Amino acid sequence: MRRLFDDELAELDADFTEMGMLVSEVIQQAVDSFTNRDAVAAQQIIDQDHQINEREIALEKKTFEMIALYQPVTTDLREIVTILKAVSELERAGDHARNIAHATIKFGSKQKIPVLEQLLGQMGLLTTQMVKDVLTAYVNKDEDEARELAAVDRKLDQLNHQVRADSYEQMRLDPAFETGASIYLNVAQDLSRIGDYVTNVCEWIVYLKSGQIIELNSASQDGEG
DSSP: HHHHHHHHHHHHHHHHHHHHHHHHHHHHHHHHHHHHHHHHHHHHHHTTHHHHHHHHHHHHHHHHHHHHOOOOOHHHHHHHHHHHHHHHHHHHHHHHHHHHHHHHHHHHHOOOOOOHHHHHHHHHHHHHHHHHHHHHHHHHHHHHHHHHHHHHHHHHHHHHHHHHHHHHHHHHHOGGHHHHHHHHHHHHHHHHHHHHHHHHHHHHHHHHHOOOOOOOOOGGGOOOO
16 A cells, blocks of 8 residues: 555655646747737747646545545655645636736737846746746755745845836836836736745645645735635
């Protein structure tokens, strides 16, 4: 029975990591599509969004089945619960990648604002690296790296506030920029929220290692878990 459980847990772990890599790729593609205003690439992200949702459902089903069948305790249970919780956070991050793809299409040929492009470029780089790093932290079961990633999330929040301030300033100078500004604001918020969800995954990595449920960056959650 123990060997069967270990085999299934290893398979669950591999499937979760694979889903994480898919989400990471989609977020990278979404950021690139917005940066390049590539509506074709953006539409592909939207069309393929169901793949992440399907993986989430399959992983959740598998975790429930394993808990019911093997009734794991201590470390084994923590690993299954971590995957159950983290997979939901990854799916939500994927939803925000889809939102960015929609924003790319909506932006069309509107005028780009260099200062906002630069800020969103910084946010895009930080966010995509953060997703890659959290997967590494999970694979290595690295609690220290998970904790350090919360600092990146705070940097994202600062950049998000800067985008907001600069967008309002651009609207004050040019009221016709209002639609473009709202898109910039939404993309910045989406990138910031991805950072929040990655931080939530970090919290579950800490739980996996220590058994403690903590809040690494509660100020950035904006009322959402």
